[in-house]
Amino acid sequence: MxxxxxxxxxxxxxxxxxxxxxxxxxxxxxxxxxxxxxxxxxxxxxxxxxxxxxxxxxxxxxxxxxxxxxxxxxxxxxxxHDYLTAVVEACPFPAASLRGKQLHVTYLSERVDESRLASLDRAAFLPEEFRLGDRALYLYAPDGLGRSPFGEALARSGPSKGVVATSRNWNTVLKLVELTEP
CATH class of the missing domain: 3.30.70.1280 (SP0830-like domains)
Structure with a gap:
């Protein structure tokens, strides 16, 4: 098939x-x-x-x-397509009320346990936040990923150690679903 x-x-x-x-x-x-x-x-x-x-x-x-x-x-x-759709549906942030550059998904090659991120001081990066999903990390970065100190910290010490990871902004995340529509 x-x-x-x-x-x-x-x-x-x-x-x-x-x-x-x-x-x-x-x-x-x-x-x-x-x-x-x-x-x-x-x-x-x-x-x-x-x-x-x-x-x-x-x-x-x-x-x-x-x-x-x-x-x-x-x-x-x-x-x-089914996985990409599930990532959109599971978004823990209010995607409809955010600009595409404020919300990102980092697709991961495998599931990552929350304990791999325990060393990050989440409060120090507020208002930026992240949540883990199924082989995905959702990042809310109000000023965009390019200016995100939290995004940089995640890249250095976060889930991607030994895991293939690649990020896309929310506009692209939605386009991935659209362009894989059967």
């Missing part, structure tokens, strides 16, 4: 490093045998359909293909 997926690539086309043109990414996905290939923005959001149902295997296949074709390693997460 063919399913729609989003491939979330971490850290491409940022600051002049790991340049990966979206047209070439689309061609690579098509060459791997995937259908309905599309991309969104230049920041590593690709969409495709596949008969395979192993997200980790699909991510590994794409990661290896990128390394072989472009000569650099890129962490990749692949998620299906």
């Amino acid at each position: 063919t399913k729609p997926y989003a491939a979330l690539l971490r850290g491409i086309n940022v600051g002049g490093s790991k340049k990966l043109p979206m047209a070439q990414l689309r061609a690579l996905l098509a060459a791997l045998g995937h259908g309905d290939v599309r991309t969104y923005l230049q920041s590593g959001n690709a969409f495709f359909t596949s008969d395979h149902d192993d997200e980790a295997a699909l991510a590994g296949q794409l990661r290896q293909a990128i390394a072989a074709r472009f000569g650099f390693d890129v962490e990749v997460l692949v998620r299906d």
Whole structure:
């Protein structure tokens, strides 16, 4: 059964490093045998359909293909439409009343226990807040992720130690759901 997926690539086309043109990414996905290939923005959001149902295997296949074709390693997460929809539905913050740049989801390769974040002094970063979900971390950052001291602290000492993690703002989170609609 063919399913729609989003491939979330971490850290491409940022600051002049790991340049990966979206047209070439689309061609690579098509060459791997995937259908309905599309991309969104230049920041590593690709969409495709596949008969395979192993997200980790699909991510590994794409990661290896990128390394072989472009000569650099890129962490990749692949998620299906149902999961992406569940992330939106489980949002613990009032997403409808926030601007897209104020709310972010960090997609994680595995579940992270709250204890991994116990060393962070949450009160010191208020009004910024985070909540954990199913292989996702929701971050409310009123001034945006680029200006978020809490986001930086999470990246340094948070859940991503040994876990693949890549963040998207809420507008992109919603677009991921839309573009994987069966």
